[in-house]
Amino acid sequence: MGDFIGFAVPHPPLIIPEIGRGEEKACQKTINALLELKEKLRNMNPETLVVISPHAPLFSDVVAININDKLSGNFGYFGAYNVNFSYQNDRELAQALIAAAKQEGLAVAGIDESLARVLRVPVSLDHGTMVPLYYLDPERKYKLVVVSQGLIPFSELYRLGTVIKEVAAKFQRRIALIASGDLSHRLTEDAPAGYDPSGRYFDRMMVEIFSKGDPWELLTLDTSFAEQAGECGLRSFIMLFGAFEGYQVRSRVLSYEGPFGVGYMVAEVAKGEEDANRNFYPKLMNKKKEEIKKRREQESPYVRLAREALETYVRTGKTITPPMPLPEIFSRKAGVFVSLKKDGELRGCIGTIAPTTGNLAEEIIKNSLEAGLNDPRFEPVEEKELDELTYSVDILYPPEEVSDLSELDPKKYGVIVSKGYRRGLLLPALEGVDTVEKQLDIARRKAGIAPDESVKIERFLVERYY
Known part of the structure; x- marks a missing residue:
């Protein structure tokens, strides 16, 4: 050299x-x-x-x-x-x-x-x-x-x-x-x-x-x-x-x-x-492959469905249908967020606060494709990236309005901040978000709401799966 x-x-x-x-x-x-x-x-x-x-x-x-x-x-x-x-x-x-x-x-x-x-x-x-x-x-x-x-x-x-x-x-x-x-x-x-x-x-x-x-x-x-x-x-x-x-x-x-x-x-x-x-x-590449392999061997049915949905669409252009007969765990309705990461960095995250489809399986498939292909912060996922991605699925409980900030906990509850048609959501237990103030500040910024504007604040619980 x-x-x-x-x-x-x-x-x-x-x-x-x-x-x-x-x-x-x-x-x-x-x-x-x-x-x-x-x-x-x-x-x-x-x-x-x-x-x-x-x-x-x-x-x-x-x-x-x-x-x-x-x-x-x-x-x-x-x-x-x-x-x-x-x-x-x-x-x-x-x-x-x-x-x-x-x-x-x-x-x-x-x-x-x-x-x-x-x-x-x-x-x-x-x-x-x-x-x-x-x-x-x-x-x-x-x-x-x-x-x-x-x-x-x-x-x-x-x-x-x-x-x-x-x-x-x-x-x-x-x-x-x-x-x-x-x-x-x-x-x-x-x-x-x-x-x-x-x-x-x-x-x-x-x-x-x-x-x-x-x-x-x-x-x-x-x-x-x-x-x-x-x-x-x-x-x-x-x-x-x-x-x-x-x-x-x-x-x-x-x-x-x-x-x-x-x-x-x-x-x-x-x-x-x-x-x-x-x-x-x-x-480094071998270590990463082994970690992803181990994670996929242990992944939940929800995460497996999200992964298969995105992989199938990116590789074939086809949208998969829910497994039939529909397993009981997929039969309920709920809002869902699907998050993708690559080398520990966020690669896409999109979801729904309330259910928009007929069942949980359809909600996961829909939001997995949205997170991988239509998150405006990132370019669509390419086929060469699929083997490097890790997934998590958050199933949301209905939100409830809070009257005092003491009712919030960024490790336990997600938060929704809204003012008119503007609304910002932040999931719980996110890396680096360890105070109520920081959680609310990020949610406000996502919604385009100024720090001094009065807002409606809601909290929600999630089931998180890997």
Whole structure:
């Protein structure tokens, strides 16, 4: 492969003197570590910096790569308009990454100014990119490629990292891969996202992973735990390690500190000798297959029907009919929600509050197809995804109005918030929804109801099946 090095770096705007105006001194360990990495870059003299930023245009179903000729931006949003950045995009490398990723079936797309206008997203350099470059490349001497994170499965992000490695080898590029991302934003009571004890545990875990250079724990991390910790760099780090698939690594943490309730880590990952034992992607795929196989061996009749309904339609275009004679468990009527997940991430969820069909079997079939094909948040499920999906079925009890918030419990009850024709529903026991306030806030936002509007609140119980 071409010469290759990787950095994990934070991006607090306050470390920029023109923004911090003295407060940057609270992050001196971080600044010193970045300056040390700058010398590494000078010695290596890479042709291109590939920056993965959580603050580049972010999409739920695709990783975006900027393909504009020029990449520019400033810190005007933070009051420092005079700190400007301008780079030549390494479009040859960017286009090759997109083409190679698509060939692997990965959800990657190029974004330029015209598409950005349609999507109403900015394409100027974001602070997740500019803050590290302020220290790592003060002379703006290298070419640049900017990659967004993308809320796609961890396995696909890791695979995209391996694609970066392969394209770098093909073009014999000297590349520095810069994974931009802070750690937990919930380290203290006055932290930006509030306090959560999982924050410190998450940060210790990240420091240990980078100290050892072992990404396996990253790849198998519970997504709900990461969300609870309030992190922003995890997906960048996964792509970074993917770029070293099949190689020994020399990994070290240069600094860690947690001022302002946010964790900042600076780390370096360097390529060593080839090592077949460090091919983690096949192990990850095997683990996932075994887990799904075990889950399907134990799935309930409701889930089996939902799965068979979607698989049959995607593969044949035909809608199955309920099993006949109809088993007693399917003969009742009820509202049903069918949820699909892929690699622990939501892939579709649609349902009915009250029954709309003749029996529970018909309700499950109908809503399974809706969740897989017509959830507006996602593209329709494709045949190649079917073996990677997991399902759950929620059977709803009739809702009842509540007069006091003390009657709610997000772990036990789902909630319906309504104002006129606007109505938002949230199922119970959802990952990351652990307070009544958060449950109601999400339900309000789903309905387009402002926080200060009076609403009707209902609660409901569910039977959840896997």
